[in-house]
Amino acid sequence: MKSAVIVFPASNCDRDAATALEQMTGTKTLMVWHQDSDLPEVDLVVLPGGFSYGDYLRCGAMANQSKIMGAIKAHAGRGGAVLGICNGFQVLTESGLLPGALMRNAGLKFICKQVGLSVEETQSAFTRKYDKGQTISLPVAHGEGNYYADDATLDRLEGDGRVMFRYQDNPNGSARNIAGILNEKRNVLGLMPHPERVVDPLTGGTDGRGLFQSLIETLS
Amino acid sequence: MTTGMKTVTPELVREHSLTPDEYGRIKKLLGREANFVELGVFSVMWSEHCSYKSTRAHLKKLPTKAAWVIQGPGENAGVIDIGDGDACIFKMESHNHPSFIEPYQGAATGVGGIMRDVFTMGARPIAMMNALRFGEPSHPKTRHLVSGVVSGIGGYGNCMGVPTVGGEVNFHKSYNGNILVNAMCVGLARTDKIFLSAAKGAGNPVVYIGSKTGRDGIHGATMASAEFDDASEEKRPTVQVGDPFTEKLLLEACLELMATDAIIAIQDMGAAGLTSSSAEMADKGGSGIELDLDKVPQRETGMTAYEMLLSESQERMLAVLKPGREDQARAIFEKWELDFAVIGFTTDTSRFVIKHGGAVVADIPVTALSDEAPIYERPYAKRAPVTGAPTFDKSKPVLASLEKILAAPDMASRRWVWEQYDNSVMNDTVQHPGGDAAVVRVHGTKKALAITTDVSPRYCRPDPFEGGKQAVAEAWRNLTAVGATPLAVTDNLNYGNPQKPEIMWEIVAGIDGIGEACRALDFPVIGGNCSLYNETNGEGILPTPAIGAVGLLKDVTRMATVAFKRQGDVVILIGETKGHLGQSIYLREIEGREEGAAPMVDLAVEKKNGDFVRGLIASGRVDTVHDVSDGGVLVSVAEMAMAGRIGASIGMAALPEAAPFWFGEDQARYVIAAPFAEAEKIVKEARAAEIFVAELGKTGGDALVLDDKDRVPLARLSAAHEGWFPRFMAGEEIPATN
Numbered sequence: 036m037k038s039a040v041i042v043f044p045a046s047n048c049d050r051d052a053a054t055a056l057e058q059m060t061g062t063k064t065l066m067v068w069h070q071d072s073d074l075p076e077v078d079l080v081v082l083p084g085g086f087s088y089g090d091y092l093r094c095g096a097m098a099n100q101s102k103i104m105g106a107i108k109a110h111a112g113r114g115g116a117v118l119g120i121c122n123g124f125q126v127l128t129e130s131g132l133l134p135g136a137l138m139r140n141a142g143l144k145f146i147c148k149q150v151g152l153s154v155e156e157t158q159s160a161f162t163r164k165y166d167k168g169q170t171i172s173l174p175v176a177h178g179e180g181n182y183y184a185d186d187a188t189l190d191r192l193e194g195d196g197r198v199m200f201r202y203q204d205n206p207n208g209s210a211r212n213i214a215g216i217l218n219e220k221r222n223v224l225g226l227m228p229h230p231e232r233v234v235d236p237l238t239g240g241t242d243g244r245g246l247f248q249s250l251i252e253t254l255s
Numbered sequence: 256m257t258t259g260m261k262t263v264t265p266e267l268v269r270e271h272s273l274t275p276d277e278y279g280r281i282k283k284l285l286g287r288e289a290n291f292v293e294l295g296v297f298s299v300m301w302s303e304h305c306s307y308k309s310t311r312a313h314l315k316k317l318p319t320k321a322a323w324v325i326q327g328p329g330e331n332a333g334v335i336d337i338g339d340g341d342a343c344i345f346k347m348e349s350h351n352h353p354s355f356i357e358p359y360q361g362a363a364t365g366v367g368g369i370m371r372d373v374f375t376m377g378a379r380p381i382a383m384m385n386a387l388r389f390g391e392p393s394h395p396k397t398r399h400l401v402s403g404v405v406s407g408i409g410g411y412g413n414c415m416g417v418p419t420v421g422g423e424v425n426f427h428k429s430y431n432g433n434i435l436v437n438a439m440c441v442g443l444a445r446t447d448k449i450f451l452s453a454a455k456g457a458g459n460p461v462v463y464i465g466s467k468t469g470r471d472g473i474h475g476a477t478m479a480s481a482e483f484d485d486a487s488e489e490k491r492p493t494v495q496v497g498d499p500f501t502e503k504l505l506l507e508a509c510l511e512l513m514a515t516d517a518i519i520a521i522q523d524m525g526a527a528g529l530t531s532s533s534a535e536m537a538d539k540g541g542s543g544i545e546l547d548l549d550k551v552p553q554r555e556t557g558m559t560a561y562e563m564l565l566s567e568s569q570e571r572m573l574a575v576l577k578p579g580r581e582d583q584a585r586a587i588f589e590k591w592e593l594d595f596a597v598i599g600f601t602t603d604t605s606r607f608v609i610k611h612g613g614a615v616v617a618d619i620p621v622t623a624l625s626d627e628a629p630i631y632e633r634p635y636a637k638r639a640p641v642t643g644a645p646t647f648d649k650s651k652p653v654l655a656s657l658e659k660i661l662a663a664p665d666m667a668s669r670r671w672v673w674e675q676y677d678n679s680v681m682n683d684t685v686q687h688p689g690g691d692a693a694v695v696r697v698h699g700t701k702k703a704l705a706i707t708t709d710v711s712p713r714y715c716r717p718d719p720f721e722g723g724k725q726a727v728a729e730a731w732r733n734l735t736a737v738g739a740t741p742l743a744v745t746d747n748l749n750y751g752n753p754q755k756p757e758i759m760w761e762i763v764a765g766i767d768g769i770g771e772a773c774r775a776l777d778f779p780v781i782g783g784n785c786s787l788y789n790e791t792n793g794e795g796i797l798p799t800p801a802i803g804a805v806g807l808l809k810d811v812t813r814m815a816t817v818a819f820k821r822q823g824d825v826v827i828l829i830g831e832t833k834g835h836l837g838q839s840i841y842l843r844e845i846e847g848r849e850e851g852a853a854p855m856v857d858l859a860v861e862k863k864n865g866d867f868v869r870g871l872i873a874s875g876r877v878d879t880v881h882d883v884s885d886g887g888v889l890v891s892v893a894e895m896a897m898a899g900r901i902g903a904s905i906g907m908a909a910l911p912e913a914a915p916f917w918f919g920e921d922q923a924r925y926v927i928a929a930p931f932a933e934a935e936k937i938v939k940e941a942r943a944a945e946i947f948v949a950e951l952g953k954t955g956g957d958a959l960v961l962d963d964k965d966r967v968p969l970a971r972l973s974a975a976h977e978g979w980f981p982r983f984m985a986g987e988e989i990p991a992t993n
Contacts, residue, residue, distance in 0.1 A: 047416020086414040089500025176677040
């Protein structure tokens with residue numbers, strides 16, 4: 036599986052994503068600058084966590100105006116896999132690749148902690164190596180992870196089996212405890228928790244490996 | 256052009272916090288009257304904050320050398336060798352006054368400033384810590400200040416993508432009008448890629464990089480060198496505003512430039528901005544410097560030379576490049592969408608020359624701003640340390656006292672604080688906040704750095720010397736408790752007004768105490784910062800010499816954490832317990848008194864006990880260790896039990912009195928837990944080495960059981976321990992004053 040990580044100004048989990056991918060795939064991950072207009076030929080594009088453009092405007096809004104976004108939308112349109120983590124998820128909702136929006140945490144504070152998630156669906160390139168209903172523990176680290184969409188959209192997400200992860204103890208006020216969702220074509224995943232931070236038992240656990248293993252099995 | 260020139264009058268000199276004597280000295284150095292711009296330059300360069308004029312003579316006594324020290328005090332940060340070509344660069348610095356006036360921005364820019372100090376030397380920051388002191392919880396401003404400072408630290412550090420891995424939070428009424436915000440940054444570089452600030456050579460281009468210069472923070476350094484009064488909040492315009500987004504770009508751009516060989520010298524613009532960065536670089540390089548302010552990127556129009564020179568706008572750096580490398584550097588900064596301007600050049604005149612609007616507005620010998628700055632041997636009034644052992648009520652039930660202590664403002668869990676800090680970004684955090692020391696892996700290796708900040712201010716007022724010693728010893732102990740070899744120290748000395756002889760004594764004795772401990776423990780001081788004048792309306796803070804320290808774990812898999820890990824482990828106390836209750840948490844929280852002698856540290860015993868414990872961890876025999884500090888042995892055991900969610904049954908036969916044993920704050924002690932067979936060997940070895948050792952009991956169950964008769968469920972202790980901070984911040988609880 037060949038992968039690329041997009042680097043926006045003030046992305047700060049770009050190295051983490053690349054390190055996790057390299058550790059899991061054994062191959063080099065390509066770093067792509069936001070001002071590039073073309074993507075290299077890859078199977079997976081990752082929009083990493085961070086504070087693109089300082090999040091001074093709505094989170095992800097400025098990044099969505101980057102030159103590279105055209106190529107990412109085209110990649111997704113061709114059915115290419117896109118993974119947005121944290122700030123990357125925010126960029127994906129801003130871009131319209133995923134429905135809904137991420138608002139300020141209900142508690143109004145930044146939250147960094149390990150949270151329990153249930154894996155809701157395993158019919159996807161991102162979750163097939165997990166068991167349905169399995170509990171995993173991933174860290175969250177965000178100030179604006181409160182997922183919102185109107186009821187009709189939420190019903191559709193649930194009806195289509197596109198809610199991939201739910202919080203067991205909702206840390207941010209997200210609608211229906213949603214932590215991660217898929218697009219209709221099931222090739223774009225956005226989630227607030229950080230799977231790339233849990234691929235090493237020494238630094239927090241290995242519960243994020245399943246996501247990368249799923250992608251490797253699907254895309255290699 | 257507007258020069259904004261005013262005539263220098265005695266009144267104006269006083270407004271610049273310079274004494275008539277100091278102005279006389281300035282005139283002598285210049286050979287004439289200073290103009291208004293020069294007066295501004297001298298006022299910041301000779302401020303306590305920049306010149307260390309009260310402390311320099313004493314700081315010289317600190318030990319700063321060891322085989323592993325690459326760079327000691329005097330640069331932006333200290334540097335140590337951690338093997339394999341890796342260097343660790345770190346420093347701690349205060350941002351106290353700004354944080355009291357404007358807590359969010361004050362704390363945020365404190366974080367930004369210390370990060371720049373570290374990355375300007377070529378390091379990528381890998382961990383942040385902070386030592387925070389607030390007023391008593393019942394003070395009307397405390398909650399607002401805690402909330403603002405914590406979100407400011409998080410707001411800046413989180414955006415930078417550098418994990419904030421721990422620190423300290425204390426409450427005490429002496430900080431009611433003067434909180435302390437000390438931030439520490441630890442970075443990594445290669446030993447052959449360390450950048451210094453010496454602007455050597457003449458004719459080399461001086462370049463300005465980062466944010467534009469605005470009118471914020473003018474005279475911040477001078478403010479930090481004066482006492483506070485009720486009108487201090489009017490100084491809000493002197494507080495800088497942070498922009499972590501720009502700093503993140505500046506970090507990446509600087510590291511990219513540093514990967515080339517274009518740089519001769521580089522320094523961040525911190526306190527006193529353009530003035531101190533340029534003057535210090537010229538001073539260290541033994542050169543002169545000439546700057547043209549018309550070329551400085553400006554955020555607003557009509558700024559005067561005075562304003563530009565004294566602005567403390569954030570996220571700016573100054574570099575001296577090799578001639579001809581300007582375009583290479585410019586391309587990097589343009590890629591990162593940052594300002595880049597050649598604003599001057601180095602000279603061989605040894606003068607600091609500033610032009611604005613085509614005219615020379617300042618022309619000062621460089622050494623007048625550095626070596627010639629006044630140094631004061633301020634008079635001090637020695638006072639005998641407080642002595643004596645306090646009385647206490649012997650009838651108080653031990654476990655009820657424990658529960659109360661675990662929920663005390665200074666002892667309760669700081670989860671509310673550190674959950675607002677991203678502590679796992681960069682994927683190398685091995686020990687998160689809540690342990691004895693944070694442990695952060697050196698990326699891509701099996702090595703790790705252990706990091707801690709420590710001081711017990713309540714020991715430092717009754718005995719400034721022992722308090723200084725103890726701060727160093729506790730930092731050393733905390734690093735040891737995770738298994739690290741302690742390597743070096745950065746000291747952040749927070750005291751009151753040095754012009755008061757009784758305060759000056761606290762400073763002198765504190766530095767002497769730090770020096771004695773650092774020498775005995777082979778733990779050199781490689782950098783630091785002094786924050787004096789921490790007084791409001793004449794009331795000084797408790798002396799607070801915060802110690803930031805770093806140690807090395809050669810193999811991160813040989814590490815200890817505080818959490819109990821197995822049922823049936825033997826719980827062992829290492830180190831002698833005489834039952835020292837003077838100035839203890841127990842005395843304050845249970846008896847409501849701050850009395851008696853501070854505990855003494857026997858540094859030889861400290862070293863012996865610590866080396867023994869570290870040896871057990873390094874050989875893989877012990878993985879569960881907690882130092883004994885605030886609150887004593889029982890608090891340590893309770894914290895180990897709560898962290899591991901495993902109870903313990905402990906006791907001590909034939910104690911004359913229970914409270915001094917369980918809550919005394921004798922130094923040089925650790926609690927460890929190990930399986931039975933290993934524990935027996937450890938006890939034997941300790942006795943053979945003449946180290947005090949006692950078997951306290953065994954892990955197991957879901958309660959803490961004392962002397963086989965009293966018990967308290969862990970869930971109840973955890974609820975008390977975890978509950979206080981969130982309840983306090985939610986406004987549900989205003990505890991009694993401490």
